Amino acid sequence: MPELPEVEALRDFLTDHLVGHEMARVLPVAVSVLKTYDPPVSALQGRPVTAVGRYGKFLAVATEGGPHLVTHLARAGWLQWKDPLPQAPPRPGKGPLALRVALETGAGFDLTEAGTQKRLAVYVVGDPWDVPGVARLGPDPLADDFDEARLAGLLAGERRQIKGALRDQSLIAGVGNAYSDEILHAARMSPFKLAASLTPEETARLHAALRTTLTEAVERSRGIAAGRLKAEKKSGLRVHGRTGEHCPVCGDTIREVSFSDSSLQYCPTCQTGGKPLADRRLSRLLK
Template sequence: MPELPEVEALTDFLTEHLVGRRVARVLPVAVSVLKTYDPPVTAVEGARVAAVRRHGKFLDIATDGGLHLVTHLARAGWLQWRDRLPDGPPKPGRGPLALRVALETGEGFDLTEAGTQKRLAVYVVRDPAEVPGVARLGPDPLAGDFDEERLAALLTGERRRLKGALRDQSLIAGVGNAYSDEILHAARMSPFKVAASLTPGETHRLYEALRGTLTEAVERSRGLAAGRLKSEKRTGLRVHGRTGEPCPVCGDTIREVAFSDSSLQYCPTCQTGGRPLADRRLSRLLK
């Protein structure tokens, strides 16, 4: 799933390639991708792109006509830039193509989504705050006013475990499954630690890990073409998706806890005092 660093890099890339150019056509291929119908998606045709912005994990393409094409790439969605789009309209089918945006220059991009669960979402709105997911967003962790004191206030009274709290977009915007694992590894904290139980010293460690991990990921991705961002994310991850590999810090074996539709990875030595966490899926099978 694209998270804050990848969407930030896409924002930079599209700012360079879209701003000042006129939208010729917006061609939905999968009906499920459109989440708004008034204004229609065709209302942005003929407008020039005025700006590209990020709201958490949402991508916002603003036009000079006052409309915004807002996209959430969800778990399996992606944006593929094309220097030259194919001739003719795309054909509906069972392929990954969900929506195409064509510029007058002949360039454009495709929104694609792999798999059978179709969650990629596109909205056309007059104000990004009309998108429910954007309206619910918490503060951006890379914003200038997001300091340690603000993080401490967000965690006060938060009875959830750190893994779930970091992924809650209404608490902190932009962090998903992968970077929450990376942040907790950098902070040397268990993903099951209760958020409200952090001491001031632990809050400081978490804040430094949160800002540092995301800032480093953004810098690694900056300037890359859209097609290279996925591979850059994978190569930059230290624990997420690396079950069975040695921890790059201590050499212990990275372990996994699996859930119904996701999993987390962690290092026992760095994060849990050497104690393995119970794998909920395996525990259910043994009952």
């Protein structure tokens, strides 16, 4: 799933490639992709793009005097830039193509989604905050005012594990499964530690890890073409998706806890005092 750093890189990429150009055609291909009907998709056509914004994991393309095209790529969605786009119009079907945006230059992009669970979403709205998912977002962790006190206030009273708190978009916007693993590894913190139990020192450590991990990931992704961002994300991860490999910090073996639809990875030496965490499906979680 694209998370804050990749979506920020896509925002930069689209700013360079879209702003000042006219949306000649916006063509929904998958029946499930378009979540709004008023204003219609046709309201975007013929309008120059004025800006591209990021709201958590949402991308918003603004047009001159018209609506915004907002998308959430979900777990298996992606943006593919093509210069030029194919001449033939896209055909609805069972393929990955969900929506195509063509510019007056002949270039443009496709939104695609792999797999059978179609969750990629596109909205045509007067304001990005009209999208329910955007309206529910918590603060951006890279915002200038996101300091230790802000994080402490968000976590106070959170009687759930810190891994789940970091992934809650209504609490903190933009962090998903992969970067929550990376942040907790950098903070030397168990993913099962209760969020409300953090000491001031632990909160400071988590805040530093959160900001540093995301900032470094954004910098690694900056300037990389959209098609190479997935590979760049994977190459920069230290624990997520690396079960069985050696921790780059201490050399211990990276372990995994599996859930029904996801998994987490962690280093026992760095994060849990050397103790393996129990699988949630089999026994109580260790704190």
